[in-house]
Amino acid sequence: MKSALYLCLLLLGLQVQGQRRSNLNDEQQEQKIFHSQEDDFQDEGENLAHVKIAPSNADFAFRFYKQIREKADNKNIFFSPLSISTAFAMLSLGARSNTLSQLHKGLTFNLTEMEEQEIHEGFQRVLQLLNDPHREVQLSMGNALFIDDRLKLLQKFLDDITNFYYSEAVSSDFQNSPEAVKEINKYIETKTHGKIVGLLKSLDSDTVMVLVNYIFFKGYWEKPFNSLTTRDDDFFLDAKNSIKVKMMHQNKVFNIHRDDKLSCWVVEIPYKGNATALFVLPDEGSMNQVEDALLKETVSNWMQSLEKRKIYLDLPKFSISGSYDVKNLFEKMGVTEVFSDQADLSGVAEKTLLKVSKAIHKAMVDVSENGTEAAAVTVIEVVPMSAEFPPPPRIRFNRPFLMMIVDKTTHSILFMGKIVNPAAKED
Template sequence: MMKNTMILGLSAMILASCATTQHKQDVNNNVNSNVEATKNPNNMDTDYLILSDGQHALIDRANQFALDLFRTQAGMDSKVISPVSVSFLMGMLANGADGDTKDEIFSTIAGDKNISIDELNDTYAAILRTAANGDKLTTVNIANYIAVNKHFKLKNAYTDAVSNKYAANVENLDFSSPKTLKHINQWCSDQTDRMIPSIIDHLNPSDIAVLMNAIYFNGTWTDPFSKKYTRQENFQGYTRDIKKVDVMHQNHKFNYADNSQYSAVELPYGNGQYSMTVLLPNEGVSIDEMMKQLTTAELAKLQQQMDKCIVDLKLPRFSTTTDVRLNTPLSTLGAKTMFSGNADFSRMADAGLFVSAMLQKAKIEVSEEGTKAAAVTAAVMTMSALPHEQPRHVKFYAKRPFVYMITENNTNAILFIGQYTGTEN
């Protein structure tokens, strides 16, 4: 297993070390003393999963897109999105785009309009490869699909590219038939274990194609919580209101860091290839203030500065569902032409096409056993026009709004990012 070089950090702030002799009295809770998960229990050929420097750099820039996209969703409600699902869909669109449309897509998801389409495709192919050959204790499914109006034809080179690099299934369907809408939504349900039962409400006979990405994650905590320690406790909401929520509790050794803005704890799944990092703003610091400080460079430093601590951990058990239209957020981030009549998708088809709607539905369920999360992103195309030292004991009580991320630790890709503010959607 490659060293996890991702998730979170603040370079301008000094993180407290947990490698001290400080002790605090254990609370009356379950103290788990299991050894750490082995790094490559499956005897996998890790050379097969090694990314090039260019691919690492591209994923770092994609993670900046993830943070920027999350910031467009600021608000007081709980929410979750899957930036990697958006990136996969945008990658498939990039293969059919040219001119300003292509440049804007590249600049938005990869931070560089001059990267080659081959580099982009190879990077996403590597993410697919890693997801399929990773932690046997964690289920990760990433699938791509294109439904094409039977009266329309995509270019062969485009179909070959998305089929070979994105493993996309391309299907010709009758868009005037109600069965087609049911078929498309059934694909969403099947690929997400029914967590996302549908993605689009209607389909026009004049629509040309529907491009979709689905991602499903089902991970069991390496160190599960015991249900007998879950209690109803106060949670201070975004507007400082107090509500009762189910709060899980355990004492265990986790990677931990803190600074003047927030504290962070990393919770691994399975053999450690995937993890959730929870960022808890300090008292008096809002999520918005915390997120303004975060860049991919700063995020990477936090992970390297984390230390093993005995964490007295409290985390709400929660479920969040988000349904968002992405036209405006992506336009704000720079990819606006693809939503207009000036869009250039001439590498996709010999016709004037534009993206009339881009939608994402995402859901996450966090429980004592682990985490289930799923997202489907759809684009409707329309004719246009320190091991020997004693760890200190710390408290991490997530009883006020916090941010969380689920990442894959070989590619460093952020699969899901969300916030919990005490609301259930």
């Protein structure tokens, strides 16, 4: 058995729903979220790399969700598939032979359909687009490598992670483990705007490198909820148990779809800027069949089937988080070698045998109205009366539902989850 020095991966995601009033914009240009590279993107010229990796990233998102669901034990789920796939794609730059093949397969990249270079160019473009300072949503995503002073990275690996993933390389003293933990936690806290604190508890004594990926998103609803209409209401955890939650309400036109085959409602609630949230409400007893059908084709079909319609919408305020042992989940998906003594990460560093000892992911979400600025404002809307037929449906998210946050510019699922109990703060 060969000895190995350890590499730790920390993957973070944070979405915060906005705390200020935004402008209303009723016309939101719909786009399909999972395009093939042949679709209408000529205006972006050669920067189509992100389009090519979008279907694979979507496949990975739903595959990973189903792994979490198996162990979730009827708890809330919330994670950033893009954070996880970006981190492991970056690591794959230093992987070789079967270790590399397993990573590609686990991330659902098919090298008969795209070249390895195109994968990294795709993530490079996603990072460029997400971090565009002119975006209306507050969105930042980035990577950092904390490297032990004793570890000599290969120049090509360093060049590639800097070029494709804009990764910061930070020299650290892992022999002083408490200080290194403190330094990494401080970095995480800063990049997540103080929302994820003290994530890393300790490091293995042999750790020589820690890879961190973070994504921070703060969006403002295009049509904010009026906090004066938020009221206490029942949320049904199951057929027998309910809890009281703060239920937000709107009576407006939304893009919605009724999927009779899967017995669920789909409601799109757009953010100001080119991002949107998709809320999926299965009929009572239909959650399992909707989850089983979660595939990129299903979601693409939902997005294409959305129609503008006035509805009575009830949506709970919630703030939840999810923490996951990605190593354990990846091993169940067949990605095992990178965590074992057979790992081939020979493209990372000179004369050092490396394997991944730990990969953890934490994500948080906070969904609310448009915040305190609107609390003292009363909005009275006057609309002409009309003989509406059929009457607007009332869609009440007062039982477990699914949520996806999609960035339309990159066709990426930034976050996804299942809200089983809106009042449960911790995973």
